[in-house]
Amino acid sequence: xxxxxxxxxxxxxxxxxxxxxxxxxxxxxxxxxxxxxxxxxxxxxxxxxxxxxxxxxxxxxxxxxxxxxxxxxxxxxxxxxxxxxxxxxxxxxxxxxxxxxxxxxxxxxxxxxxxxxxxxxxxxxxxxxxxxxxxxxxxxxxxxxxxxxxxxxxxxxxxxxxxxxxxxxxxxxxxxxxxxxxxxxxxxxxxxxxxxxxxxxxxxxxxxxxxxxxxxxxxxxxxxxxxxxxxxxxxxxxxxxxxxxxxxxxxxxxxxxxxxxxxxxxxxxxxxx
Amino acid sequence: xxxxxxxxxxxxxxxxxxxxxxxxxxxxxxxxxxxxxxxxxxxxxxxxxxxxxxxxxxxxxxxxxxxxxxxxxxxxxxxxxxxxxxxxxxxxxxxxxxxxxxxxxxxxxxxxxxxxxxxxxxxxxxxxxxxxxxxxxxxxxxxxxxxxxxxxxxxxxxxxxxxxxxxxxxxxxxxxxxxxxxxxxxxxxxxxxxxxxxxxxxxxxxxxxxxxxxxxxxxxxxxxxxxxxxxxxxxxxxxxxxxxxxxxxxxxxxxxxxxxxxxxxxxxxxxxxxxxxxxxxxxxxxxxxxxxxxxxxxxxxxxxxxxxxx
Numbered sequence: 001x002x003x004x005x006x007x008x009x010x011x012x013x014x015x016x017x018x019x020x021x022x023x024x025x026x027x028x029x030x031x032x033x034x035x036x037x038x039x040x041x042x043x044x045x046x047x048x049x050x051x052x053x054x055x056x057x058x059x060x061x062x063x064x065x066x067x068x069x070x071x072x073x074x075x076x077x078x079x080x081x082x083x084x085x086x087x088x089x090x091x092x093x094x095x096x097x098x099x100x101x102x103x104x105x106x107x108x109x110x111x112x113x114x115x116x117x118x119x120x121x122x123x124x125x126x127x128x129x130x131x132x133x134x135x136x137x138x139x140x141x142x143x144x145x146x147x148x149x150x151x152x153x154x155x156x157x158x159x160x161x162x163x164x165x166x167x168x169x170x171x172x173x174x175x176x177x178x179x180x181x182x183x184x185x186x187x188x189x190x191x192x193x194x195x196x197x198x199x200x201x202x203x204x205x206x207x208x209x210x211x212x213x214x215x216x217x218x219x220x221x222x223x224x225x226x227x228x229x230x231x232x233x234x235x236x237x238x239x240x241x242x243x244x245x246x247x248x249x250x251x252x253x254x255x256x257x258x259x260x261x262x263x264x265x266x267x268x269x270x271x272x273x
Numbered sequence: 274x275x276x277x278x279x280x281x282x283x284x285x286x287x288x289x290x291x292x293x294x295x296x297x298x299x300x301x302x303x304x305x306x307x308x309x310x311x312x313x314x315x316x317x318x319x320x321x322x323x324x325x326x327x328x329x330x331x332x333x334x335x336x337x338x339x340x341x342x343x344x345x346x347x348x349x350x351x352x353x354x355x356x357x358x359x360x361x362x363x364x365x366x367x368x369x370x371x372x373x374x375x376x377x378x379x380x381x382x383x384x385x386x387x388x389x390x391x392x393x394x395x396x397x398x399x400x401x402x403x404x405x406x407x408x409x410x411x412x413x414x415x416x417x418x419x420x421x422x423x424x425x426x427x428x429x430x431x432x433x434x435x436x437x438x439x440x441x442x443x444x445x446x447x448x449x450x451x452x453x454x455x456x457x458x459x460x461x462x463x464x465x466x467x468x469x470x471x472x473x474x475x476x477x478x479x480x481x482x483x484x485x486x487x488x489x490x491x492x493x494x495x496x497x498x499x500x501x502x503x504x505x506x507x508x509x510x511x512x513x514x515x516x517x518x519x520x521x522x523x524x525x526x527x528x529x530x531x532x533x534x535x536x537x538x539x540x541x542x543x544x545x546x547x548x549x550x551x552x553x554x555x556x557x558x559x560x561x562x563x564x565x566x567x568x569x570x571x572x573x574x575x576x577x578x579x580x581x582x583x
Contacts, residue, residue: 060342060343106369106370107341113341114337114341114370115366115369115370118364121334121337121361121365121366124331124335124337124338124362125334125335125337125341125366126338127331127334127338128334128335128336128337128342128346129339130338131335131338131339132339132341132342132343132344135299135320135344136342154330155328155330155331155334155362158326158330158331159334159335161328162325162328162335165326166323
């Protein structure tokens with residue numbers, strides 16, 4: 001399942017973005033902005049970096065991925081469907097009554113590792129998995145994608161402190177740094193001095209990349225895997241709504257309904273990426 | 274008066290005992306391990322004990338992560354912090370996916386008498402009871418505490434257990450097994466049925482003695498499992514009674530009294546609730562004095578019982 005070729009990974013990311021659109025549908029509603037901004041990161045995790053298999057979704061040595069910014073789960077559903085955890089036809093059922101694809105991640109969905117969506121909790125859950133991995137001397141990695149707006153949750157920094165205390169080098173946080181939250185621009189307090197310096201001050205190994213440049217993403221994922229003795233964070237600079245031109249960098253496309261014309265336009269934008 | 278023994282001491286020792294046999298048991302604490310008694314496990318198995326610092330929300334979500342990789346985490350703090358501070362983390366991360374995490378609410382009720390309202394949990398059961406998938410247990414004594422810990426280990430799913438800070442009278446036997454979701458009749462009688470848990474059980478037994486002197490016969494039922502409540506058992510026990518009294522070291526809103534009331538909503542029998550009457554606690558120089566100030570006394574149970582028969 002692993003893809004080594006950059007061009008092929010970029011094509012896969014396009015497929016993921018189309019899948020996100022399928023989940024959002026026409027005249028329904030879905031979290032477009034954050035799902036699109038994380039799409040390349042999620043693609044690289046599932047199709048380049050992580051040890052995982054839809055045939056063995058509970059394998060004890062699998063790498064774990066937790067989408068702490070759970071509202072962007074459409075990107076994860078897109079990747080899981082693409083990887084074969086469930087049929088792609090399920091995507092159109094997203095958020096309908098009785099669907100296996102709920103509005104936020106739930107463990108009943110094949111491939112989903114934890115329930116998240118109440119923001120600020122995913123890094124701590126990942127930390128618990130990383131502690132368990134150390135205790136059992138297993139070699140799996142735990143990846144957690146955080147939203148930049150989510151970093152306002154105090155629990156994130158409780159987890160950042162604890163992960164350093166326990167020297168969890170099997171824990172990798174990735175910040176989808178799109179600089180927009182639901183209501184508008186990211187708050188000044190979060191931006192001030194840069195996110196890098198905040199994590200550095202807490203003793204984390206930090207990297208900063210372009211979160212839409214596949215070469216940089218996979219390079220960073222390979223590098224953080226070599227860090228020893230400290231947890232690592234990748235600050236991925238991204239564009240909210242990336243790939244759907246009319247939605248790029250616009251907070252109002254955080255959670256949105258697309259009409260037929262917008263839906264077709266979005267598909268065509270992604271095809272031309 | 275019966276012998277007294279510490280519930281938290283019994284918990285700490287039993288947890289260590291079980292941890293010796295079951296490698297999957299881990300414990301987490303938020304800087305209170307010498308009070309919650311998770312320290313016993315910590316001393317013998319330092320690699321399986323996680324001191325998370327004073328950060329209860331992180332602690333609870335970390336426990337969720339540990340459960341997701343097959344561990345059986347026991348999360349420890351004072352009841353007021355264990356149930357209140359990380360409510361959302363318990364709801365979203367543990368109860369919703371039905372994870373096998375055991376939450377220990379230590380120093381429950383008014384038992385941390387000196388520290389005042391901030392450290393006294395009189396609404397923890399109400400909070401935990403309202404969460405789907407959650408089991409809620411309040412052991413009556415040290416023996417039952419040990420049995421409860423053994424029982425919840427064989428049960429898959431989230432459990433909240435509240436434990437008193439003080440030593441409490443030993444009422445139950447050391448032998449036997451605890452069954453989650455069952456009430457236990459400690460005394461038989463026909464006029465009044467008193468449903469109680471925790472420290473209020475010994476008071477209910479004392480009240481029954483006093484009432485017997487007045488010619489009123491009272492049955493006393495220990496209700497350690499508030500959720501799932503043994504509703505069938507409750508209805509059966511009150512069938513021939515003329516009145517029902519509930520007694521709890523908790524708010525009368527949302528706790529044992531509420532649960533019993535709902536269970537009996539189709540049973541035509543009058544009911545009185547003895548408990549904390551919708552107020553916060555406060556500091557006191559003694560536990561007994563504080564309990565009395567909030568109407569948690571043998572006399573209050575006697576009065577409520579007599580009132581139902583007049």
